[in-house]
Amino acid sequence: xxxxxxxxxxxxxxxxxxxxxxxxxxxxxxxxxxxxxxxxxxxxxxxxxxxxxxxxxxxxxxxxxxxxxxxxxxxxxxxxxxxxxxxxxxxxxxxxxxxxxxxxxxxxxxxxxxxxxxxxxxxxxxxxxxxxxxxxxxxxxxxxxxxxxxxxxxxxxxxxxxxxxxxxxxxxxxxxxxxxxxxxxxxxxxxxxxxxxxxxxxxxxxxxxxxxxxxxxxxxxxxxxxxxxxxxxxxxxxxxxxxxxxxxxxxxxxxxxxxxxxxxxxxxxxxxxxxxxxxxxxxxxxxxxxxxxxxxxxxxxxxxxxxxxxx
Amino acid sequence: xxxxxxxxxxxxxxxxxxxxxxxxxxxxxxxxxxxxxxxxxxxxxxxxxxxxxxxxxxxxxxxxxxxxxxxxxxxxxxxxxxxxxxxxxxxxxxxxxxxxxxxxxxxxxxxxxxxxxxxxxxxxxxxxxxxxxxxxxxxxxxxxxxxxxxxxxxxxxxxxxxxxxxxxxxxxxxxxxxxxxxxxxxxxxxxxxxxxxxxxxxxxxxxxxxxxxxxxxxxxxxxxxxxxxxxxxxxxxxxxxxxxxxxxxxxxxxxxxxxxxxxxxxxxxxxxxxxxxxxxxxxxxxxxxxxxxxxxxxxx
Numbered sequence: 328x329x330x331x332x333x334x335x336x337x338x339x340x341x342x343x344x345x346x347x348x349x350x351x352x353x354x355x356x357x358x359x360x361x362x363x364x365x366x367x368x369x370x371x372x373x374x375x376x377x378x379x380x381x382x383x384x385x386x387x388x389x390x391x392x393x394x395x396x397x398x399x400x401x402x403x404x405x406x407x408x409x410x411x412x413x414x415x416x417x418x419x420x421x422x423x424x425x426x427x428x429x430x431x432x433x434x435x436x437x438x439x440x441x442x443x444x445x446x447x448x449x450x451x452x453x454x455x456x457x458x459x460x461x462x463x464x465x466x467x468x469x470x471x472x473x474x475x476x477x478x479x480x481x482x483x484x485x486x487x488x489x490x491x492x493x494x495x496x497x498x499x500x501x502x503x504x505x506x507x508x509x510x511x512x513x514x515x516x517x518x519x520x521x522x523x524x525x526x527x528x529x530x531x532x533x534x535x536x537x538x539x540x541x542x543x544x545x546x547x548x549x550x551x552x553x554x555x556x557x558x559x560x561x562x563x564x565x566x567x568x569x570x571x572x573x574x575x576x577x578x579x580x581x582x583x584x585x586x587x588x589x590x591x592x593x594x595x596x597x598x599x600x601x602x603x604x605x606x607x608x609x610x611x612x613x614x615x616x617x618x619x620x621x622x623x624x625x626x627x628x629x630x631x632x633x634x635x636x637x638x
Numbered sequence: 639x640x641x642x643x644x645x646x647x648x649x650x651x652x653x654x655x656x657x658x659x660x661x662x663x664x665x666x667x668x669x670x671x672x673x674x675x676x677x678x679x680x681x682x683x684x685x686x687x688x689x690x691x692x693x694x695x696x697x698x699x700x701x702x703x704x705x706x707x708x709x710x711x712x713x714x715x716x717x718x719x720x721x722x723x724x725x726x727x728x729x730x731x732x733x734x735x736x737x738x739x740x741x742x743x744x745x746x747x748x749x750x751x752x753x754x755x756x757x758x759x760x761x762x763x764x765x766x767x768x769x770x771x772x773x774x775x776x777x778x779x780x781x782x783x784x785x786x787x788x789x790x791x792x793x794x795x796x797x798x799x800x801x802x803x804x805x806x807x808x809x810x811x812x813x814x815x816x817x818x819x820x821x822x823x824x825x826x827x828x829x830x831x832x833x834x835x836x837x838x839x840x841x842x843x844x845x846x847x848x849x850x851x852x853x854x855x856x857x858x859x860x861x862x863x864x865x866x867x868x869x870x871x872x873x874x875x876x877x878x879x880x881x882x883x884x885x886x887x888x889x890x891x892x893x894x895x896x897x898x899x900x901x902x903x904x905x906x907x908x909x910x911x912x913x914x915x916x917x918x919x920x921x922x923x924x925x926x927x928x929x930x931x932x933x934x935x936x937x938x
Binding site: 355357358361362364365366367368369370371372373375376378379382383386436437440441443444445448449457459460461462463464466467468469470471473474475477478479505508512536538539541542562565566567568569572573592595596599600610611614617618621622624625628629 | 656660663664667668670671672673674675677678679681682685686688689692735736737738739740742743744746747748753756757759760761762763764766767768769770771773774775777778779799802803806830831832835856859860861862863866867895898899902903908911912915918919922923925926930
């Protein structure tokens with residue numbers, strides 16, 4: 328996408344202009360100073376990524392080396408403050424994967440159908456009222472979702488399933504599903520709106536009903552945008568910490584729907600404030616694992632978005 | 639967008655000639671669309687209604703403005719509101735020049751495709767990193783390596799990295815909308831490149847920069863993980879005005895989101911937590927309105 332858009336970009340053509348103009352711009356010392364300053368500003372994003380990556384690797388590796396990669400990734404017990412501490416993060420990895428998958432399974436169908444509703448079915452006035460509220464939902468701080476989850480969902484689960492504590496994987500999944508809804512709705516809606524009118528008109532003219540057109544023509548045409556929405560949702564869900572910290576219970580059990588669980592993110596969040604020594608280093612190792620997950624997701628997201636723009 | 643309705647076809651008439659299977663498909667799919675829509679709307683109404691119902695009764699002018707005091711039995715989030723403002727101001731002072739500068743470099747100066755692609759990839763990456771990783775980095779880099787400790791300034795620096803992509807992207811969008819003729823006109827009249835940017839390009843893209851600011855403020859207000867670990871959760875008033883800038887480098891304190899966490903998880907004072915939630919939702923509402931106003935101006 329970059330390569331295609333650049334030849335028409337302002338920089339390119341103006342660059343030619345100033346070259347043609349020759350020395351008028353080049354000889355002024357202020358011009359070259361500003362050029363350097365802007366270059367540094369531009370480069371700083373790259374520098375930040377490098378710093379984050381290097382710091383995470385440097386501070387994450389020692390603990391992994393000490394614990395052993397296999398013990399760390401596949402150990403089933405996390406007991407960081409025990410006399411003989413154990414640092415196995417398999418429960419957290421699995422919890423993060425199950426939690427994210429659960430949120431996607433609940434959130435994506437509802438979000439997609441809502442996007443179809445807003446983009447195609449809803450009367451213009453209804454959509455104009457609902458859309459800003461969905462945006463508001465996207466802007467509400469995650470901690471507020473955690474609070475509502477803690478006060479509404481957790482007691483509900485405790486009473487419905489007769490468990491000792493309602494803080495569970497299930498509660499976390501529902502909170503995550505609600506939190507990823509707004510981004511799934513708005514990204515899918517944008518994709519659906521971008522489907523060329525002619526596709527839908529052709530489908531209708533061939534005798535398909537409106538509903539058939541939405542699901543068999545519009546949705547497939549918008550599929551890479553919708554895929555991007557799903558990946559974005561995965562990224563959001565796997566990276567969320569504060570909201571699920573309030574509803575998940577934070578005990579590092581192997582995941583099951585109604586038991587208290589600890590995610591990769593909450594694994595860091597719970598112990599970061601008071602940890603020291605190897606325990607602290609192990610938290611940075613968790614951070615490194617989480618970072619690798621996120622980087623994979625980002626790369627996948629970029630592929631989908633690029634494909635979308637290239638048509 | 640709404641082409642189908644505008645075609646004027648009578649859909650009900652069209653459905654009548656269909657086979658039973660297609661009829662069932664149409665009915666079923668239409669039904670689940672409406673079920674999903676009703677579900678989402680009901681959820682929205684419930685969420686907002688519940689938060690307002692729980693939070694509004696305790697919300698008072700006194701709660702918003704005073705500092706909490708155990709002795710006088712007063713609860714208040716005055717310090718948290720002030721801290722939020724301080725963190726926002728400190729972050730924006732650093733991130734605005736950086737982000738706008740980066741966007742200017744990308745649209746006005748850069749000619750190397752690979753470098754542009756690398757910077758844009760780095761920006762995307764920063765945007766995708768979850769806040770708990772930023773919290774880790776903030777603790778590692780700013781609080782420990784640079785020995786800033788748990789202070790507002792350490793939190794602000796961490797947030798700079800976090801909101802940088804937002805500022806770069808919105809500024810870039812609006813720089814791209816500045817007509818090429820403006821640039822050519824300015825250069826043709828003999829101005830240098832920096833002069834052109836300062837007098838022609840930046841003034842015409844100010845709306846985008848404002849939008850970037852508003853979105854950045856939104857993220858800062860909503861952030862809790864980073865601030866919890868880099869700034870701390872003290873609920874006391876920071877006396878900047880008496881002690882001056884020096885205290886800014888040594889002060890720690892909770893912002894609104896962190897105050898909500900403290901009330902809910904540390905003190906189990908849920909009514910007050912909901913009151914803070916109401917304040918946060920009102921701020922979010924104002925930010926969304928402001929952003930869409932600025933965005934609309936941008937389109938014009």
